Amino acid sequence: MSAxxxxxxxxxxxxVPGEQLNEANILKLNTNENPYPPSPKVVDAITNELKRxxxxxxxxxVDGLREEIARYNFLQKENVFVGNGSDEVxxxxxxxxxxxxxxxxxxxxxxxxxxxxxxxxxxxxxxIPVQRDFSLQVEGFFQSEGGVIFPNPNAPTSIYLSIEAxxxxxxxxxxxxxxxxxxxxxxxxxxxxxLINTYENLLIVQTTSKSRSLAGLRVGYALGHSDLxxxxxxxxxxxxxxxxxxxxxxxxxxxxxxxxxxxxxxQKVIHTREWVTSELKLLGFYVLPSQANFLFVSHxxxxxxxxxxxxxxxxxxxxxxxxxxxxxxxxxxxxxxxDMKLFIAQLKTILQSYN
Amino acid sequence: MSAxxxxxxxxxxxxVPGEQLNEANILKLNTNENPYPPSPKVVDAITNELKRxxxxxxxxxVDGLREEIARYNFLQKENVFVGNGSDEVxxxxxxxxxxxxxxxxxxxxxxxxxxxxxxxxxxxxxxIPVQRDFSLQVEGFFQSEGGVIFPNPNAPTSIYLSIEAxxxxxxxxxxxxxxxxxxxxxxxxxxxxxLINTYENLLIVQTTSKSRSLAGLRVGYALGHSDLxxxxxxxxxxxxxxxxxxxxxxxxxxxxxxxxxxxxxxQKVIHTREWVTSELKLLGFYVLPSQANFLFVSHxxxxxxxxxxxxxxxxxxxxxxxxxxxxxxxxxxxxxxxDMKLFIAQLKTILQSYN
Numbered sequence: 001m002s003a004x005x006x007x008x009x010x011x012x013x014x015x016v017p018g019e020q021l022n023e024a025n026i027l028k029l030n031t032n033e034n035p036y037p038p039s040p041k042v043v044d045a046i047t048n049e050l051k052r053x054x055x056x057x058x059x060x061x062v063d064g065l066r067e068e069i070a071r072y073n074f075l076q077k078e079n080v081f082v083g084n085g086s087d088e089v090x091x092x093x094x095x096x097x098x099x100x101x102x103x104x105x106x107x108x109x110x111x112x113x114x115x116x117x118x119x120x121x122x123x124x125x126x127x128i129p130v131q132r133d134f135s136l137q138v139e140g141f142f143q144s145e146g147g148v149i150f151p152n153p154n155a156p157t158s159i160y161l162s163i164e165a166x167x168x169x170x171x172x173x174x175x176x177x178x179x180x181x182x183x184x185x186x187x188x189x190x191x192x193x194x195l196i197n198t199y200e201n202l203l204i205v206q207t208t209s210k211s212r213s214l215a216g217l218r219v220g221y222a223l224g225h226s227d228l229x230x231x232x233x234x235x236x237x238x239x240x241x242x243x244x245x246x247x248x249x250x251x252x253x254x255x256x257x258x259x260x261x262x263x264x265x266x267q268k269v270i271h272t273r274e275w276v277t278s279e280l281k282l283l284g285f286y287v288l289p290s291q292a293n294f295l296f297v298s299h300x301x302x303x304x305x306x307x308x309x310x311x312x313x314x315x316x317x318x319x320x321x322x323x324x325x326x327x328x329x330x331x332x333x334x335x336x337x338x339d340m341k342l343f344i345a346q347l348k349t350i351l352q353s354y355n
Numbered sequence: 356m357s358a359x360x361x362x363x364x365x366x367x368x369x370x371v372p373g374e375q376l377n378e379a380n381i382l383k384l385n386t387n388e389n390p391y392p393p394s395p396k397v398v399d400a401i402t403n404e405l406k407r408x409x410x411x412x413x414x415x416x417v418d419g420l421r422e423e424i425a426r427y428n429f430l431q432k433e434n435v436f437v438g439n440g441s442d443e444v445x446x447x448x449x450x451x452x453x454x455x456x457x458x459x460x461x462x463x464x465x466x467x468x469x470x471x472x473x474x475x476x477x478x479x480x481x482x483i484p485v486q487r488d489f490s491l492q493v494e495g496f497f498q499s500e501g502g503v504i505f506p507n508p509n510a511p512t513s514i515y516l517s518i519e520a521x522x523x524x525x526x527x528x529x530x531x532x533x534x535x536x537x538x539x540x541x542x543x544x545x546x547x548x549x550l551i552n553t554y555e556n557l558l559i560v561q562t563t564s565k566s567r568s569l570a571g572l573r574v575g576y577a578l579g580h581s582d583l584x585x586x587x588x589x590x591x592x593x594x595x596x597x598x599x600x601x602x603x604x605x606x607x608x609x610x611x612x613x614x615x616x617x618x619x620x621x622q623k624v625i626h627t628r629e630w631v632t633s634e635l636k637l638l639g640f641y642v643l644p645s646q647a648n649f650l651f652v653s654h655x656x657x658x659x660x661x662x663x664x665x666x667x668x669x670x671x672x673x674x675x676x677x678x679x680x681x682x683x684x685x686x687x688x689x690x691x692x693x694d695m696k697l698f699i700a701q702l703k704t705i706l707q708s709y710n
Contacts, residue, residue, distance in 0.1 A: 005586045215412045242573055
């Protein structure tokens with residue numbers, strides 16, 4: 001607390017990221033990172049860039065990377081905005097499309113950064129309750145006053161919403177921007193990106209942190225009508241001309257050029273997810289149907305916080321959100337197959353002690 | 356223009372960075388980059404980090420780099436805030452310490468990003484006229500309503516303000532934050548960092564883009580009382596948990612560990628600056644007394660815009676600001692000695708055609 005803080009600082013309620021323990025031998029299943037390293041082509045591209053012009057500013061418009069992302073998504077460069085991680089892209093989106101005095105809507109259970117942005121930028125919000133099975137209540141998002149945002153698949157529930165349902169939400173908010181936060185979409189059945197050419201009020205936010213194994217490089221992006229991209233660009237150019245450094249641009253560009261590696265590692269994660277799901281069910285867990293690289297689970301007998309603590313004592317870190325109505329759930333990132341076998345084995349040992 | 360833009364987008368007047376031409380063989384003296392590559396130890400550190408954990412998030416608190424910066428400045432980690440370039444650090448500072456409804460003050464001639472932040476965050480401002488020799492009018496900054504910001508040395512004038520004068524400004528704004536933007540301080544006589552332990556309302560912003568040859572890596576930082584750093588951290592943690600990627604953290608940390616290389620390249624730039632200054636004076640230029648890695652000059656006969664265009668035709672890029680009262684000045688970045696010899700030779704040829 002300081003007499004020099006602005007009102008903005010006073011009203012913040014900062015986001016608390018998942019624990020980043022520095023201990024060796026920790027099995028980290030708590031922040032939804034990809035267990036596989038990035039494509040070797042990413043490492044090569046960064047190594048080459050490193051030898052070039054680190055003393056010169058990067059491109060302020062990042063055309064090359066934007067073209068690569070556009071190509072992958074059958075869009076134009078003008079439909080692509082890039083930023084320093086999808087959290088920055090989301091922050092700019094709240095600034096560009098949401099407004100103090102106009103209530104936006106997001107699900108009661110969702111990515112916990114959304115209310116943090118609302119506090120920062122003084123944007124009022126309504127929480128739309130989820131259904132008993134944690135799926136989204138589609139009609140609850142119709143005719144919003146100030147806009148809509150939700151992740152698909154939702155976090156931390158891992159549940160996917162169909163493109164048809166998303167289209168209904170977009171149609172029923174024709175004067176407001178609907179932001180679909182697709183951080184986990186590559187582990188799911190289908191992106192809403194195909195709707196971009198039809199709906200001018202749709203903004204899709206994606207990231208290289210999950211399916212492209214680049215959480216450490218901080219590159220996120222938004223896809224939408226060129227007017228929305230221009231709005232984001234005006235905010236960014238009033239905030240920081242160069243949000244991506246030379247190495248991040250080179251690495252992310254290479255990641256979008258190596259589709260095979262990305263497909264292969266994504267399929268491995270999905271495969272492991274299905275195996276872990278069936279194992280957990282055998283151990284008495286209720287497992288929400290996941291289309292992400294994590295599971296959201298609850299045990300029929302042992303409370304989640306106890307399991308979280310026991311796992312941590314055994315050097316396995318998962319995420320527990322100590323708030324209603326999800327306090328009895330754990331969010332478990334899908335790791336490599338061998339790590340998940342270890343996880344299941346440890347879990348069996350822990351559960352035995354409760355019998 | 357779009358119906359979906361927020362009021363914030365509508366009121367922006369985005370910053371326009373210096374031209375980044377992609378043509379080969381351009382001598383780029385327009386964006387104040389360091390002509391020398393970063394320390395080889397920076398490249399090594401990034402190469403090592405690249406082999407490690409790019410698929411995992413970076414540290415959200417960046418303790419290692421903050422400790423290194425603190426050590427160099429005889430401060431504590433709690434006095435250091437790091438961000439994605441000093442432009443991001445400045446943006447967070449405007450959010451954390453300045454306020455809509457309270458007029459801040461900056462010089463009439465200064466870094467042109469300050470009014471851009473003011474538009475974005477709706478912060479009113481007063482321009483304090485500079486003196487006839489372009490030096491700052493110290494008393495003009497006393498008893499500000501909402502705070503003070505200026506670069507030292509000032510941009511684009513290159514003129515340095517003494518620590519004694521800065522201390523007077525800080526003392527005469529005891530209820531407001533005074534931000535000294537020291538992007539170019541390593542080319543000048545003395546930083547105001549020695550005042551931090553005395554004045555709780557002083558924030559100093561620095562960057563690795565200039566003296567550390569890392570414009571392409573985007574690492575800036577602020578130094579100040581721990582309460583100010585906490586205010587910045589609250590804003591950052593409400594905006595983007597991880598603003599520096601793993602490679603930027605590794606590279607900047609190594610840069611602060613190699614003081615010798617930094618001292619050597621900085622001295623070379625200063626040496627070349629003094630040589631270019633004397634040559635320009637011989638050619639009929641008025642050269643403001645520079646303590647930066649650039650010069651701000653005006654010719655007694657040839658107008659600046661013509662010179663800018665002629666130089667550009669000869670593949671030399673300098674910066675011309677087409678606005679009063681500096682429309683007859685050019686800002687020239689100090690390059691390597693051999694490049695500046697070429698520059699002076701070209702300039703001689705151009706000027707001959709005006710005789």
